[in-house]
Amino acid sequence: MDSFLMHSLAEAARMLWSLDPELYFIVYVSLYVSFMSTLIASVMGIPLGFIVAVREFRGKRVLITVLNTLLALPTVVIGVLGYAFLSRRGVFGDLGLLYTPWAIVIGQVILILPWVMIFTLSAVSRIDQRYRRTAMTLGASTLQASLVIAREARFGLLAAVIAAFGRVIAEVGIAMMLGGNIKGFTRTMTTAMALEHNKGEFVLALALGVVLLTVSLFMNIFLQVVQGRYGSAR
């Protein structure tokens, strides 16, 4: 087992060191779809989560329960539903999105939107009500006061983005079912791993896993640096 693991680590290092264009394209596709889906989900989910947190409305508790339930939504369910909508016979079949990176992005946005909303809701709900009141009494408009709350909740909001990114870069169901694992087009690190595993290339599969973890590690280090920089009093 040890030699198997060491062999895999060595293979992973060799793959990264050899600047294999195929590998780097797989990493690029993984990062591209993960960035895009995280960006879109954050742009939609942070304001929506914010509104749910600060506004009182009928059905709020039901909505939160639904969002919490959606956290457990399996990727294959999204894959099947996405396929139903994006395939040629589907409602959005004419758009020709199936088996493209954008199909993966759409599926991943559906996957992590509830995550971003729930994390945002949780972060904003914990912020002291006095921040809003203080901003308002100092002359802030509703939007300016909301920005104050967002600033105070920035650690939680960044955690939402980090968690969402971590969720999509590691998922395989959506990328496989909506992306199709097409070499040089929609193949991501996770679908490549699944393929290599099916082929019996365990060393290569594990090596890709190590690459994935390495990329995730650097992404998290980057986000932590951003968090630390903007977390200090300036």
Next chain:
Amino acid sequence: MSLFVLKDVQQIFKGRTVLDLPELVLEAGQSYALLGPNGSGKTTLLHILALLHAPAEGRVFYKGREINWKANYLTPIRRELVLVDQHPIMFSTTVVKNVEYGLKVRGFNSAKRRQTAMESLERVGMQDFANRPAHQLSGGETQRVAIARAMACSPEVMLFDEPTASVDVENQAVIEKIIESIRKEKGITVIFSTHKRLEASRLAENRIFLFEGKLTGPGGDNLLPGSVVRRNGRNVCILREKVEVEISRVPEGPCRVLVNPEKVRIYSMDRAGKMFSDGLIPGKVLQMTADGEYIKVLMDIGFPIRSVMTRQEAAESGILVGDEVMVAFDPGAVQPAP
């Protein structure tokens, strides 16, 4: 034209009326102290005056114009008023950036912001803390920076929610001086809530007494809930379900009564022992404060009650803070609240 006119204003939280003011008029350039026990509606009233919370019922007029509580209309008017909380919260940035915030949202350029912020910090003696993280300040320092932050906005009205309640004695004196200077030098209307009658006397030209959300008279500190029952042909009021006192001309049932502090007698245990004990209530002296020629005494007789006596009477009685005493109510001490 009056600065504020409140008509039939009610604030209701979870079905409970916490503020009920048929009319309240506040004039510009004056200073007002809102007095009353905890839960009397002082903070609720301040939040309405600061235009932070709309009342559930009634109308609020500011400078003769009725307030439209829609957010778009409120922001320009709200910029003439600033409320300093009892426990102010600082944004998680530096002290000077906190003070600049009000100017930033008003669109001032950074040079003007910094200059005004530093002037405001200087006024409260906190200029040396300008670049410190605001979250590292002590309670008193936070209160002073919060006042500087409010002053930087150049408001016409400053509202303070118990400004000295949660700070040490040294900072209390500093904050009182700052509020006094705001009032005298800048002519800003000052409205503050406090438990401290002496502070109210020192800082305010006008005192407003609140009890259970309603305006009461100057005896407001001794305003108590009671229940009137008929016993042996006499009307007896049971104060806070603990102490029975004779009362006249009140229908039976729950009521609110004012206890005239001048008609509350205090006897030392030595003296009380020589007296007929009927009608004497045991208590303990909690606080004695000088107010001109008078000494105000706060006692615990199962609930707080205040008495007032001349300096001579106080000297003769020999009563000190912490003493066990006996308390008696003169005839007519308890009257139904208006």
